[in-house]
Amino acid sequence: MLNIEISSWLLFCLLPLFLLFLISFIFTFRSSKESSSEQLPRSYPVIGSYLSVLANKDRLIQWTSDIVRSSPNLTFTLRRPLGYCQVYTANPATVQHILKSHFSVYEKGDIFRATLSDFLGDGIFNADGDKWKFQRQMSSHEFNTKSLRKYVETVVDTELSQRLIPILAAAAADKTVLDFQDILQRFAFDNICKIAFGYDPQYLLPSLPVAEFAVAFENATRISSDRFSSPFPLIWKIKRALNIGAEKKLSSAVRHVREFAQEIVKEKKQELKENSELESGDLLSRFLSSGHSDETFVTDIVISFILAGRDTTSAALTWFFWLVYSHPEVEKGILREIREKSESPLYDEVKDMTYTHASLCETMRLYPPVPSDTKEAAKDDVLPDGTVVRKGTRVTYHPYAMGRVEAEWGSDWGSFRPERWLERDAQSPGKWKFVAKDSYHYPVFQAGPRICLGKEFAFLQMQRVVAGVLRQFRVVPATQEGGAEPVFISYLTTKMKGGFPVRILERVIN
Numbered sequence: 001m002l003n004i005e006i007s008s009w010l011l012f013c014l015l016p017l018f019l020l021f022l023i024s025f026i027f028t029f030r031s032s033k034e035s036s037s038e039q040l041p042r043s044y045p046v047i048g049s050y051l052s053v054l055a056n057k058d059r060l061i062q063w064t065s066d067i068v069r070s071s072p073n074l075t076f077t078l079r080r081p082l083g084y085c086q087v088y089t090a091n092p093a094t095v096q097h098i099l100k101s102h103f104s105v106y107e108k109g110d111i112f113r114a115t116l117s118d119f120l121g122d123g124i125f126n127a128d129g130d131k132w133k134f135q136r137q138m139s140s141h142e143f144n145t146k147s148l149r150k151y152v153e154t155v156v157d158t159e160l161s162q163r164l165i166p167i168l169a170a171a172a173a174d175k176t177v178l179d180f181q182d183i184l185q186r187f188a189f190d191n192i193c194k195i196a197f198g199y200d201p202q203y204l205l206p207s208l209p210v211a212e213f214a215v216a217f218e219n220a221t222r223i224s225s226d227r228f229s230s231p232f233p234l235i236w237k238i239k240r241a242l243n244i245g246a247e248k249k250l251s252s253a254v255r256h257v258r259e260f261a262q263e264i265v266k267e268k269k270q271e272l273k274e275n276s277e278l279e280s281g282d283l284l285s286r287f288l289s290s291g292h293s294d295e296t297f298v299t300d301i302v303i304s305f306i307l308a309g310r311d312t313t314s315a316a317l318t319w320f321f322w323l324v325y326s327h328p329e330v331e332k333g334i335l336r337e338i339r340e341k342s343e344s345p346l347y348d349e350v351k352d353m354t355y356t357h358a359s360l361c362e363t364m365r366l367y368p369p370v371p372s373d374t375k376e377a378a379k380d381d382v383l384p385d386g387t388v389v390r391k392g393t394r395v396t397y398h399p400y401a402m403g404r405v406e407a408e409w410g411s412d413w414g415s416f417r418p419e420r421w422l423e424r425d426a427q428s429p430g431k432w433k434f435v436a437k438d439s440y441h442y443p444v445f446q447a448g449p450r451i452c453l454g455k456e457f458a459f460l461q462m463q464r465v466v467a468g469v470l471r472q473f474r475v476v477p478a479t480q481e482g483g484a485e486p487v488f489i490s491y492l493t494t495k496m497k498g499g500f501p502v503r504i505l506e507r508v509i510n
Contacts, residue, residue: 040067040076048079050231057229061371061490064088065401073385074405081231086374086394090401092408093384096440098375098395100448106395109376115233118240118254119224122297123304135301136453138290142196142283143453149347152460155194159187160468163204168473170206172504177478179499180321184314184465185214191461192309197302198271198282199264216256217306223250225491261302265295311493312369313458317465318500319367320360321475322486323416330359330418331470338467350463354432358421360462361442365409366416368444371400371490399444408441474505 041052056063067076067088074091089095098106107128120126124135141147164187171178186204193199203211223246230236239247268284283305287298324331333355341349374396381389389395404413409420425433439447445455452458469475478501487497 040071041078043079046081047231048081048084050081053078053229053231058489060229061400061488064372064396065090065398065404068398068401069405073387074401075383075385075387077387084393085390086396087383087387087389088372088396088398088401089383090398090405091385092402092438092441094387095397095402095443095447097384098397099440099443099446099450102381103449105378105381106375107378109378109392109394111233111376111392111394112374115227116224118250119220119257120304120307121300123300123302123307125304125307126300131297132450134292135304136450138286139283139453141286143457148457148460151195151457152347152350152464155191156461156464157468159190159194159204160464163187163190163206164465165468165472167204167206167208168469168504169506172473172506175503177501177503180475180502181314181318181496181500182208184317185310186211187465188314188317188461189214189306189310192305193264196283196305196309197264197268198285199267213256213260216253216260217310219249219253220257221307221311221493222491223247223253257303258299261299261306262295264302265298307492308452308454313462315367315369315494316360316364316458317462318496319494320363320462320466321469321502322477322496322500323363323366324359324470325475325477327416330416333418334359334466334470338471341467347460350460350467353463353467354422354434355418356463356466357434357459358418358432360459360466361421361437362416362418364444365403365442367488367494368399368403369493370444371494372396372398373443373446397443399442402441402443470507472507474507476503476505477501478503 041049043049044051053060064078068074068090073094075087075089075094078086078088080086089098108126109128113126113128116126122131124132124139127135164183167178167183170176183204186208190201190204193201201213203209203214226246227233227236236247239245240251243251265284265288269288272285272288284298284302287301292298324334337353337355341353374394377389377391377393377395379391383389383395403409406413421435421437422432423435425431439445439451445452445458486500489495489497
């Protein structure tokens with residue numbers, strides 16, 4: 001009886017909104033369908049441009065990219081329901097404005113934190129102010145040159161040689177199909193847990209154990225991300241309060257994720273209690289030894305680092321292997337470089353792989369692991385192009401769109417061409433020299449004070465995987481022999497819809 005009363009009350013509250021949507025839909029369906037994806041979306045009273053958002057809900061990144069690239073100054077304002085606005089930009093000057101020169105004005109903000117708080121809590125990706133500064137300062141010690149060398153020569157290479165390569169060899173011998181996206185996520189997850197927490201989850205074992213945590217993490221990421229698409233935040237908040245629909249699934253997924261993270265924290269606390277020498281051994285030990293023993297806060301930190309270490313590098317590598325297969329001339333260049341470095345020490349081998357590095361940068365230009373990122377204005381401001389931003393307005397910079405701006409990348413921006421990152425080294429004829437892009441033109445790793453601390457480690461890890469895998473194997477897409485382009489989707493990070501099924505073939509050395 002109580003459930004019936006609640007449902008009736010909810011229907012009564014939302015009925016006016018549903019009627020408004022229905023009337024608007026009847027009168028605007030035809031025009032919204034006929035309008036070009038490159039035109040500014042139509043806006044209506046109360047609901048703003050929600051009909052256009054709804055029509056493009058499965059390709060929001062591509063849709064907003066088309067609009068922002070065709071807009072004056074590479075910036076446009078999307079009208080949200082109830083009068084809220086969201087500014088999208090692919091303008092490097094504006095990106096520098098919000099990420100550096102006016103950094104104090106543009107925070108994660110209340111909307112972002114509230115939307116992701118159940119999942120990420122006060123972790124570094126969801127924090128502002130002193131909580132962010134503390135986590136940033138503590139994390140910075142983990143990514144010095146000495147640590148990077150240790151990670152590559154121990155953790156990454158051990159995971160590569162003892163787990164990833166044997167699994168690929170077995171798949172090649174048995175002619176089985178692997179979901180390479182899943183394999184790379186398992187690889188990255190084991191790595192980040194070992195490096196940051198001193199814990200080995202053993203997800204990349206030959207048996208490929210059912211990863212219940214990984215499923216829960218994926219669901220938590222997807223549903224939390226879907227909250228941003230809700231026309232009215234009140235809708236998902238009511239569902240959360242009533243524990244129904246997607247919010248019920250999110251609650252279950254988050255509970256599973258937090259229990260996993262809490263167990264890691266408890267085990268580390270016990271280790272520190274029994275052995276004080278572990279205090280500087282890994283990132284989690286450093287946080288716990290700093291005096292922050294609040295288990296909830298430290299759990300938030302663990303979850304954020306899993307998100308950073310598991311999803312971003314695996315996403316970049318997934319798209320990389322597909323692009324390399326589709327461009328045999330690039331694969332030949334990478335193989336040539338791998339064979340030239342084969343006698344070098346492992347750390348130096350990957351550190352100096354210029355062409356491979358360029359290929360990874362080119363991959364992330366086309367398929368950035370985080371295709372858009374949003375800040376919230378803490379006070380009124382004016383962007384460099386004159387766009388007025390009111391306090392509380394969300395401003396989104398768009399790496400996916402920025403990698404497709406013709407004025408920046410040329411008329412061949414749609415081509416996968418690592419050479420655009422290279423020039424011939426005048427001091428070493430025949431050698432390539434890497435030419436980096438300004439981080440405000442290429443904000444794949446963010447920029448300014450919040451620039452990714454793990455950027456160098458991410459490249460070293462990815463280059464080591466590329467060298468280890470391509471030296472021995474060919475990675476061949478199993479669907480239509482790679483002829484069909486995978487479907488790009490994005491939650492908090494980029495994914496291939498349905499995974500990346502591949503066949504592994506032993507490489508024949510000519």
